[in-house]
Amino acid sequence: MEQDIKILVVDDEERIRRLLKMYLEREEFIIEEAENGRDALEMALQNDYDLILLDLMMPEMDGVEVCEELRKEKTTPVIMLTAKGEEANRVQGFEVGTDDYIVKPFSPREVVLRVKALLRRAQTSSFDHTDTQAKNILVFPHLTIDHDAHRVTADGQEVNLTPKEYELLCFLAKSPDKVFNREQLLKEVWQYEFFGDLRTVDTHVKRLREKLNNVSKEASKMIVTVWGVGYKFEVDDL
Template sequence: MAQTVLVADDDPDIRDVVGIYLRGEGFRVVEAEDGRRVLELLESEPVDLVILDVMMPGMDGIRTCFKIREASAIPIIMLSAKGEHIDKITGLTTGADDYVAKPFNPLELIARVKAQLRRQSLASGSPRQPANDAVIEIDDLTIDRKRHLVTVRGKEVSLTPIEFSILEFLAGHRGQVFNVEQIYRNVWKEDKFCSDNTVMVHIRNIREKVEEHPREPRYIQTVWGVGYKVE
């Protein structure tokens, strides 16, 4: 059965172009012109991924992303015509998994869609870890790889798929230091690396959710000038 991608943009030309490329790769496509329509479709359609424009009338992409994240961990790729760092940080902080600035290469967007869906499939598929590695426990932090569940001090923490993958990767290599490029290549499973703050924003989001004192992190530690580690 074809996977479904919801394309949300108030520009019908962009929806048409993205839809043509997606359908050419075998995806089923549904479209929305604003955030409210996105939320309606998510309640009635079996959607596997959302492509969400930031600037839309009525309910914009940032507010829509926030509303989606209140109920779902579905992969979200944000689009923005501005291409400013603040837009990217806002989108990722709200819960988006990836961000593409307009104008964009449709083939690159399709590659990012496939990467997100592949990661989602691996996370929800059959366990790839030995039974004794299925659960990682570090002090009050527990990462259940089979159930894709994180608890801190006995309370469940809601992480996006990307956030979970980053935390799982670092915790699975406890004590090892990884720079942002190594984290990107291992989590995003892409050879192409753009030197930006995507990884840092996601790590900041994780800290806000799992750390009791995010500015003095206990789990994900910064090794200045090198990268990050879970000790």
């Protein structure tokens, strides 16, 4: 993990901010805090954070509103902190670009694991690092993924993806026509086996398809649901 990782911790409860700050600083992360959504959004737009831990229910602006506004300008990885009874809000959070969520009450160790996993995926492109430059670009009909530039284009137009949406697309596209179940995708893309909610995968796939469809209907059709099993990346004319 690179040094000088800067994380914004956002929660209206001081004790939660203090707990998260303590555990994350043990990992030598630089921690900044905000106690409401409006301050958090202002800080997130003015600074380049490596990751944001964002409480869902807050005064001024809630976490969904903050993430929605943030995604208009930045793709900073976001982990949402939610209470158990807020499932509908979690789904809404994913739809506006949240990368992951953690349910309260949480284990601080779980938070550290989630943060490290998301930072790894956001900061490095783990696909074909040792291969030739040519292999760092995946080209399909209607879709191009440039790993070096971390850019996705569909029918010539750039598609603005969150880090997790990008990693999910890359993982599927690297193995055309291979079907992955949700458990496999949680393990390989999210890099954890024990904490994940399978609906996390479904919501990200839905959001990814929508973004592709806004640019190219043909590109969005490449992500195929295999009913009762999982998902695959399908290319008719490779």
